[in-house]
Amino acid sequence: MKTVKLATDHNLCSSCGVCKSICPKGSITYHRSNGVYLPTIDNITCISCGLCAEVCPGLKHKYEPYQTASETITGSVIKCHNAWSLDAGLRHVSASGGVVSTITKKLLESGKYDVVFTLDTYDYRDQLQVKPYSAVEYLQDWNQSSTPKSRYLPVSHENTIQYLKEHRDARTIVIGTPCGLRGVQATMDKLRIEKDQHLFIGLFCDKVFNYNVIQYFNDIYSPDIPIEALHFKNKESGGWPGDMKFFPKNEEPFYRPLSDRAKAKSYFMPERCLYCVDKLNVCADISVGDNYTGQNESELGSNSVIIRTQKGIAAWKTAENCLEFRRIDISAIQMAQAIDRRLENLYFGDLHSVEYSHADLNPGIPREKSADEYCSAWKQALRKLQAGAVYCSDPIILKKQIKCDNKKPNPLIRFIKRGVRWIKQHIIKL
Ligand SMILES: Cc1cc2nc3c(=O)[nH]c(=O)nc-3n(C[C@H](O)[C@H](O)[C@H](O)COP(=O)(O)OP(=O)(O)OC[C@H]3O[C@@H](n4cnc5c(N)ncnc54)[C@H](O)[C@@H]3O)c2cc1C
Known part of the structure; x- marks a missing residue:
């Protein structure tokens, strides 16, 4: 029987944590290796039931097929908006336009949902874990602002599944990157947890860093003082999107340009991101990203939003009087997010599948080219990732x-x- 070891052996794990939460024997623990947190199976207690592999989003990203590859990776669309929150305080501390936090707040306030799973720290010395927030807790924390902003690192959703197992009637909001949402949804299906009463807010996602990047930034910007927290982008410096803000221990925070972050991206990345084409988060009810369309932009940041389901429409209606928004066409988002360029990853995934003789990583997407022409680009990308993976033990490489x-x-x-x-x-x- 296949286990999640298949994903770790082939560098396909996205560290989403769901395998640990579904294991009936508690045989899975997570350990850091080469900058990523990976599941390890205790072979003595494991009963080889295969559940961990069945829910693993690293082993497969299935798509509803449309006619072209671009349409397939765009997914279903009811309507799209560019938008931002009318709460000026929130916009200062949010990742972009504050749409995700605003929708969450309004839905909890209205009593339509009971709990949101979100993050509450900017400290990356341990694996990031989402936590359940009740409406009261979320609204209390609102002014302290520890939940907004993007963490460009893999996040574990283990707590989401644990919570849902114990509270089957709860109506929850799950926020996540594409692999996070796919892992949570597959696990809910396996555990027969009804998905209709939950709202899935998907973040657009290009790729995440691995955790070694924090050590790398520490070494280049603050070699003598440990960095305790980091905002990957902060509007205090340079407006939106803002610079990186570092918090060294017992010292004044400092900023470094966003361009330095972009330069590190191709080295510090889990290999799984190289095979993912789901930039627009097709499994979500509402997908939200930064607005790069060139339309309805604002100095403090704005979002592009894709509403995909009736549940998404209802959620939007609850929040829309707290948002400034304009309708836009999906083609503007496709172009701004360069989703066709993203199809390179489809062919990288095909090359990986051939090399390790496993099944298609992206079933459902029509292929329009041969993977062979991507072979040298793939090898080059892997060389970079290898250097970032061993950074903490060998920075010279x-x-x-x-x-x-x-x-x-x-x-x-x-x-x-x-x-x-x-x-x-x-x-x-x-
Ligand atoms: C890894 C990653 C890659 C991204 N790549 C792109 C991209 O290529 N193009 C693009 O347009 N947008 C991208 N985004 C989305 C973008 O950064 C914003 O998160 C999005 O536009 C929402 O902005 P907001 O102001 O509405 O969010 P906010 O109102 O600030 O709320 C963000 C919410 O997301 C939660 N959150 C943050 N990070 C994570 C995480 N890793 N996993 C689960 N929950 C999280 C926060 O706790 C908060 O609740 C990415 C986000 C992430 C996390």
């Missing part, structure tokens, strides 16, 4: 890799390559 990536090619070789290209285009054609 990463430094060498960065140097190698930024090396300017020899001018003579460049000249010869250009000549060969010219000959191919002009002479061979004749």
Whole structure:
């Protein structure tokens, strides 16, 4: 019987925590390895029931097929908006327009949902875990603002499942990245927990970092003082999207440019993100991301929102009088989020499946190209990830890799390559 070991052996784990929560024997624990938290199975107590592999979103991201690949990874759409919260205080502390926090607040206030699973820390020294907040707790914490903002790291949803097992009648709001929501939904299906009474708010997701990035930032910005917390983007510096804000122990916080974060991305990433094409979070009732459409933007940040289900429509209606919003077309979001570029990951996933002879990682998506042409890009991406994975034990490898990536090619070789290209285009054609 397959277990979640298949995911860890093939670098497909997204650290979502659901395997641990469904294991009937409590045989799964999480340990940090190469900057990611991975499940380990106790072989003595494991009964090989296979439940952990069945709910694992790392082993499969299934899609409802549409005619084209772009449509399939866009998913169902009822309507789309660009929007932001009318609560100015919230907008200062939220990731973008504060739409996720506003919808959550209004739904809890109205009594339509009882609990939200969300995060309450910016300290990344341990694995991030979502926590259940009742309406009273969430509204009490509102002014302290420990829940908004994006954590660009893998988050465990183990507590969500534990809670749902014990409170089958609760009506909850689950916020998550695509792999998080897929893991939670698959586990609910397996445990026969009704999904209709729960709202799934999906965050658009390009990729997450691995936890080694925190050590890397610590080493380059504050080598002598440990960093205790980090805002991946903070509007206090430079408006939206804002710079990174670091909180060193017993010292004044400081800011560093967002561009430094972007530079680290391709090194510090769990390998699973390389095979994921679900940027727009197709399993959600409402998907929310940053507004890069060039329409209805605002200095303090705004969101693009895709409402996908009737449940999503009802949630939106409850919150809309607290939001400024304009209707937009899905094509504007597809273009702004460059979802076609994301299809590269589809072919990376195919190459991974062939190399390790396992099933399709993205079933349901029509293929429009051959994976072979992506082979060298895939190998290059893996080399970068390897350097980031071993960073804490061997920082030299990463430094060498960065140097190698930024090396300017020899001018003579460049000249010869250009000549060969010219000959191919002009002479061979004749
Ligand atoms: C890993 C990651 C990658 C992203 N990539 C993109 C992208 O490529 N393009 C894009 O447009 N948008 C992306 N987003 C979404 C974007 O950063 C904002 O989260 C989104 O626009 C919502 O903004 P907001 O102001 O409404 O959120 P807020 O009102 O600040 O609320 C955010 C909510 O999400 C919760 N949360 C934060 N991080 C996580 C997490 N990792 N898992 C579960 N819950 C979390 C918070 O606790 C809070 O409740 C990404 C988000 C994440 C977490």
